[in-house]
Structures are given as structure tokens and as C-alpha cells.
Amino acid sequence: MIIPELDHPTLHLAMAQFDLAAEAMNLDPRFRERLKTPQRSLMVALPIRMDNGNVKMFMGYRVQHDSARGPSKGGVRYHPDVNLGEVAALAMWMTWKTALAGLPYGGAKGGISVDPNQLSQSELERLTRRYVAEIFPLMGPDKDIPATDIGTNQQIMAWMMDTYSQQVGFSVPGSVTGKPLSIGGSLGREEATGRGVVDVTLEALHYKGIKIHDTTAVIQGFGNVGSHTARILHEAGARVIGVSDVTGGLYNQAGLNIDDIFQQHKFGIPIAEMKVGDHLTNEELLTLDCTVLIPAALSEQITVKNASHLRCQILTEAANGPTTLEADEILHDRNVFIIPDILANSGGVIVSYFEWVQDVQRFFWNEGDIRQRLQEIITSAFHRSLLFSREKKTTMRLAALMSGIDQVAQAHAVRGLYP
Ligand code: GLU
Numbered sequence: 001m002i003i004p005e006l007d008h009p010t011l012h013l014a015m016a017q018f019d020l021a022a023e024a025m026n027l028d029p030r031f032r033e034r035l036k037t038p039q040r041s042l043m044v045a046l047p048i049r050m051d052n053g054n055v056k057m058f059m060g061y062r063v064q065h066d067s068a069r070g071p072s073k074g075g076v077r078y079h080p081d082v083n084l085g086e087v088a089a090l091a092m093w094m095t096w097k098t099a100l101a102g103l104p105y106g107g108a109k110g111g112i113s114v115d116p117n118q119l120s121q122s123e124l125e126r127l128t129r130r131y132v133a134e135i136f137p138l139m140g141p142d143k144d145i146p147a148t149d150i151g152t153n154q155q156i157m158a159w160m161m162d163t164y165s166q167q168v169g170f171s172v173p174g175s176v177t178g179k180p181l182s183i184g185g186s187l188g189r190e191e192a193t194g195r196g197v198v199d200v201t202l203e204a205l206h207y208k209g210i211k212i213h214d215t216t217a218v219i220q221g222f223g224n225v226g227s228h229t230a231r232i233l234h235e236a237g238a239r240v241i242g243v244s245d246v247t248g249g250l251y252n253q254a255g256l257n258i259d260d261i262f263q264q265h266k267f268g269i270p271i272a273e274m275k276v277g278d279h280l281t282n283e284e285l286l287t288l289d290c291t292v293l294i295p296a297a298l299s300e301q302i303t304v305k306n307a308s309h310l311r312c313q314i315l316t317e318a319a320n321g322p323t324t325l326e327a328d329e330i331l332h333d334r335n336v337f338i339i340p341d342i343l344a345n346s347g348g349v350i351v352s353y354f355e356w357v358q359d360v361q362r363f364f365w366n367e368g369d370i371r372q373r374l375q376e377i378i379t380s381a382f383h384r385s386l387l388f389s390r391e392k393k394t395t396m397r398l399a400a401l402m403s404g405i406d407q408v409a410q411a412h413a414v415r416g417l418y419p
Pocket of ligand 1: 073074075076145146147148149150177320345346348349350352
């Protein structure tokens with residue numbers, strides 16, 4: 001059953017994945033309906049005074065999918081297409097993601113339906129502060145901890161932390177993660193998702209017996225996740241032959257100059273305007289012949305239309321939900337090794353967890369500690385999923401989902417039903 005207000009293709013995808021995993025693991029029917037329905041969903045009206053004096057209304061959302069294993073955790077997305085159903089799907093994936101990594105959290109997600117590039121800094125600040133004021137009753141370091149996602153950044157997290165702190169009357173660094181270092185952010189948080197993507201990709205290459213120097217990689221999306229993935233993969237010795245952003249893609253079979261692209265991107269130059277390599281469309285980029293394809297943009301990019309044209313051996317899902325259910329089957333039949341999203345992109349929330357632990361303890365770690373602990377957690381989740389998929393003769397996606405869902409179901413079982 002989908003509640004009409006939540007009806008959205010991305011939620012259908014998350015629920016269909018859940019059904020497949022629940023069936024395969026023979027999940028206790030008592031938990032099924034509940035785990036398909038978010039625990040709490042909040043929709044808030046955000047009237048903002050624009051710089052020209054007019055008042056404009058935006059809609060904001062926060063969904064807590066589950067909190068049986070601890071406070072709920074997940075990013076806040078600023079994007080014009082955000083709505084309650086999409087946020088609910090992303091919140092559900094956060095529940096499985098945190099459980100698979102063994103973090104003491106449940107899953108949540110938030111968002112505002114807005115194009116942040118159309119707003120001035122002061123408009124963005126007012127929007128962010130009003131959003132926090134409205135979701136305040138749900139928030140808190142022991143309740144629900146927001147973080148960055150598509151369209152949000154460190155500055156926005158600083159405004160969130162400040163607004164929350166102003167409401168309670170003292171500074172609460174652990175109320176938000178992805179913050180600047182000066183207010184309790186963590187070393188390594190900004191690159192964390194990309195670093196985790198590379199950690200699991202290296203494990204998959206090793207498993208497949210492919211050397212890093214023989215590896216070619218193609219990355220869709222050059223936001224926080226895609227750009228750091230490209231940089232770190234390039235540093236590790238892979239040849240990054242294709243990258244893209246919303247404006248288009250770049251290709252060079254001999255390997256792109258990632259440092260140059262990274263620098264130009266920092267200055268706000270769109271990929272379509274960069275003069276390095278050959279230009280191609282996002283659709284063409286996805287079908288390039290390569291060892292590893294890494295979708296690091298929005299959901300549902302690999303569909304029934306292009307799945308049979310993909311020419312990669314490994315698909316590392318850095319984005320949330322980049323592959324539709326039909327495409328998943330096609331890729332499975334074609335023997336593409338998939339590192340599923342809840343595993344591949346969990347580096348972000350893993351280092352968010354480190355940030356929260358450091359904030360709560362008021363004791364900060366060095367970058368070496370962060371990288372090492374991230375690698376330990378994410379590679380052990382990778383190997384547990386791989387082992388499970390081989391034992392159960394199932395896909396990596398189902399194995400990862402089943403491990404996560406099992407942790408959550410165990411928590412529900414022992415806690416029981418109230419009242
Ligand atoms: N937005 C990221 C994700 O989708 C990170 C969430 C977090 O750090 O809480 O996993």
C-alpha cells in the first residue's frame with residue numbers, strides 16, 4: 001500500500017526492492033507493512049522574504065523512516081523535483097544503509113523543493129533557517145540529525161546548526177553533520193562519500209582480478225560525490241576516461257586530466273564549456289566501454305532503455321537509486337557486477353557518524369584515523385555482502401538489502417510493539 005501523498009516512482013522502486021529482499025529472506029510478515037511505510041512524515045510551508053521584498057512560498061519535507069536502532073540520520077536535498085514521496089524513498093534507503101554499515105542510527109531524509117542556484121546567499125540563509133525552525137520538533141542529536149545531500153553544502157549545515165542552537169539556547173554541534181571544521185565538522189567529511197566509493201570499487205576490482213592500472217572509469221555527475229570520486233580514483237592509479245555534469249560529458253580514451261577538470265569545476269565552469277577531451281552527452285557517456293561505471297548524479301538513470309547498451313564490468317552506484325528494477329535484471333543477466341547504492345555511497349554517512357561521535361565526545365580525530373576507520377567499516381560491509389550473496393546465490397543488491405533489513409527487523413523484534 002502506498003499512501004497517496006507519498007506516491008512517487010522513486011518510492012515505488014525502494015518498495016519493490018524491499019519486497020524482493022523481504023521475500024528472499026522470508027521476513028516476518030509483522031514487520032513488512034510497517035517497514036514499507038515511514039514512521040513520521042512532515043511537510044512544512046516555508047514563506048520566505050525575497051531580496052526584492054516579495055514573499056515566496058517553498059515546500060519543505062522531513063521524513064523519518066525508522067528509528068528502532070537509534071536516532072534517525074540523513075541528508076537534506078535542495079532540488080526543484082524534491083517532494084514527499086521521493087524524500088520517503090531516500091529515507092528508507094538511509095535505514096538500510098546505516099544498518100548495513102552497523103551505525104547506531106535509523107534512516108531519515110529531508111528536502112526543499114527549490115533550485116538553490118536561483119537564490120541569493122541571503123535568501124538561501126533565510127530559507128534554511130525557516131526550514132530548521134519548522135522541523136525543529138523532530139530534530140536533535142538524539143532524535144534526528146540532518147546532513148548534506150544534493151544542493152546543500154557546509155555553509156547551509158552551519159546555518160542549520162546555528163538555528164537549532166539558537167532555539168535551544170546553547171551550541172549543539174552534534175545536531176547536524178557535514179559542518180565546517182570551525183564549528184565541529186570532521187576532517188575528511190567532504191570527500192567521504194567519494195573516498196568510500198573508491199574503497200569499495202578497489203575491493204571489487206581485486207575480487208575480479210583486475211589491476212588498478214588496467215582500469216578505466218567513467219563517472220556521471222561532478223557534484224560533491226562525483227568530483228571527489230574522480231580525483232581519488234585517479235590518484236589510486238585508474239584511468240578516468242569520462243566525466244559529466246548536467247551540462248554534458250567529456251571523454252578521452254587516454255585518460256582525462258582530472259586535476260585540471262577539478263580546478264575548473266571549483267571556479268564554476270560547466271563541463272560543457274571545458275576545453276579538455278571530446279564532448280558527448282550524458283546518455284552517450286553511460287554507454288562508454290569501460291571497466292567501472294559510476295553513476296553519481298540523480299536516481300533512475302540506468303533504465304530498460306539503456307541497460308542493454310552499458311559496456312562496463314562493474315557498476316558502482318554512488319548515487320541513491322540510480323538503477324531501475326527492470327535495468328537491474330538486464331544487468332544481472334549480462335553479468336555486470338553491481339555494488340549497490342546503500343553500500344557504495346555509505347562513506348558519507350559513515351564519516352557523518354564519526355563527526356557526530358567527535359562532537360558528542362568533544363574529542364577530535366586526525367585525518368588518518370578517519371580514513372582508516374572509514375575503510376575498515378565500508379570494506380567489511382562489502383565483504384559481508386559479497387559472502388552473503390555467494391552463500392545465498394543472490395545479487396549483491398539483495399544481499400546488502402537483506403543484511404540491513406535483518407538488523408532493523410531484529411531491533412523491532414526485541415523492542416516489541418508499544419503499547
Ligand atoms: N546524504 C548522504 C547520503 O545519502 C549522507 C547522509 C548523512 O551523512 O547523514 O547518504
